[in-house]
Every structure is written in C-alpha cells, then in structure tokens.
Amino acid sequence: MTTAAQRETAPLPVEQGTPAPQSAPPAASFRGTTTVSERAVRRIAERATTEALPGRKARATAAVRGGRAEVSLGVTLPYPAPLADGARDVQRHVVDRTRELTGLDVPIAHVDVTALTAPAYSRTPVSPAEGTGSSTTARRWWSGRRTPVTLLTLLATVACGALAFDLIQVHTAHRTASAWRVSAVHWLADHGPGDPVVVIAGAAVALIGVWMVVLALTPGLRHRSTVVAAAERVDAAVDRSAVESLVRDTVGDVPGIASVRVRARRRRVTVRTRLAFGDRALAHTAATAAARAAVTSCRLRREPRLRVTVTPDPVWQPPAPSPTPRAAKEVDQ
DSSP states (O other), X not given: OOOHHHHHHSOXXXXXXXOOOOOOOOOGGGSOOOOOOHHHHHHHHHHHHHHHSXXXXXXXXXXXXXXXXXXXEEEEEESSSOHHHXXXXXXXXXXXXXXXXXXXXXXXXXEEEEEEEOOOOOOOOOOGXXXXXXXXXXXXXXXXXXXXXXXXXXXXXXXXXXXXXXXHHHHHSOOOOOHHHHHHHHHHHHOOTTOHHHHHHHHHHHHHHXXXXXXXXXXXXXXXXXXXXXXXXXXXXXXXXXXXXXXXXXXXXXXXXXXXXXXXXXXXXXXXXXXXXXXXXXXXXXXXXXXXXXXXXXXXXXXXXXXXXXXXXXXXXXXXXXXXXXXXXXXXX
C-alpha cells in the first residue's frame, strides 16, 4: 500500500528507448574567466623578440587592460643593418606571437632601439704580406676646425673690406676719410704701449693667437675614437657614447648588477655599478670580464684601461657562508 507522500517522491518511470533528460548548461557568469597577467605578457614578448633576433636579449614592459595589451620593447639591433626595417620586423613578429599565445588584442608594440652591436673581430694585426699592402695602424681623426676658421675668416673679411672701401673712396672720389678710421688713428697716437687698455687688448689678441695655434696642432674630435677597420683604405671611428651604451648594456646583464654608469675617455673607461644581491667578488670579476669583452669588440685603435667599481646597495646583504662538511654532519646527527 503506497501513501500520498510516497507517490509524490517516487521517481517517474522511464520508458525504454526514450533519452534521459539533460541538465541545462550553467550561466555565463558561472563558467569562470581566464586572466593573463602582465608578467606573462612581458615574458612572451621578450621570448618573441629573441625569436626575431636570435642570440640577442630584450627587455619588455607590458600593460594589460581588459582584453587589450600594450607592449614596449628595448632591443639591441645588429650593425650595420637598416634600423627601420629591423625594428619593423621585430614589431610585427612580437605583435603576432603575443596575440597568438595570449589571445589578447595587441594593437602595436613600441620598439626602442637602445644600442647597436657589431660582429666581433679578431684583434690580431694583419701583416702587409697578407695582401693589404698598407699599414694597419689606424690614425686618429683630425677635425676640420670649421668654427674657428669661419670666425677668423669672417672677422678678417669685414675688417679688410671696410678698410679697402674707405681707401677707395678717399683716392677715387676724393672724399675725406671715414670718422672711424680717423678716430682709430688719433686713439693709437694718444695711447702708448704702457696704457692699460693697450695691454688688455694685446693680451686678448695673444690669447686668441695661442688658441688658434692649439687648434692647428691638436687633432680635436675628442668625442670620437678611431676604430681598426678590417678593410683596406677604410677610416672608421666610433662615438664614445656608443661605446658607453655597449658597455652599459653588457655589464647590466651580469646577475646581481642593479644599475650601471659608464664614462668612456680616450685612455680610460670607468664603470660604476650597484650590486643588489650575490657575492661582491664574483660580481666584480664577472662585470670586469663583460666590460673587457665589450671594449675589445669595439676594436679601438688604442684599447683604453678599464676601471670597474662594484658598490653594494643599502639593501644588499652578503650571502650566508655554506656550512662545512663537519658542521653539516653534526646537524644530520
């Protein structure tokens, strides 16, 4: 005998051959969401950059806003190569790969060319018997001295032109001499060699003369360093700011180095670094080796002396010493 409550709760019979009812799919708000972090986008962009530029590291920043991502890259391009084409190829590849792997909308990737790197050449000198037929010693470039020559020429042209014009007017048109020439003659007649004004003017002229002699005897172009060219009859020079950028980027890749400051001169390259973590002695050795390799790759005519300084950050702490085998054995017991 079945009661009313049992009849209400009893399952309905299912006829053979009739499919069982399926549950309705969950609402969209209960299906979950996929979020791609900015760090993942940044790593994907850096990896895509290394795919476009094999063997070169890149630094990227990313910002994700909803389904849209903005990527900025700092890359080192090879030299010599068209910068516009190289940056455009990297930009296109990074946008396509980041969009493919993340599913985000990447409208554009901002590419910043931070440095140019040339292929490393051997510093072994080439003898004339090997086919060059000329000396392999690169000479320092000499400046054209355009500014001093232009100023001196302009001053001499104005003075000689004014004097010639006045003399022509006096002898051809029978006019009186110009007031400035008469005044100059009277002033020179009234002021002797011991007059203070004459002494100051003579000292100024002497300084200008010494300056002109120095400009004539020195090569100038102090911001450029001569490079040993691999080809014959080729004179090459590199700006010292490019050497500084190359050394800065190379030393910055050393583990533990937080910041790098480089100053390149004709005879010395000074590198000052800040250490964030790691052993100071090992970091100094690695930074010195990296800076030396970067300077050597520039193939300068006279390789400068290298000075590397590693200064720990205020938050830096020396690494804990590793336990000795005897202490480790006592801890295990």
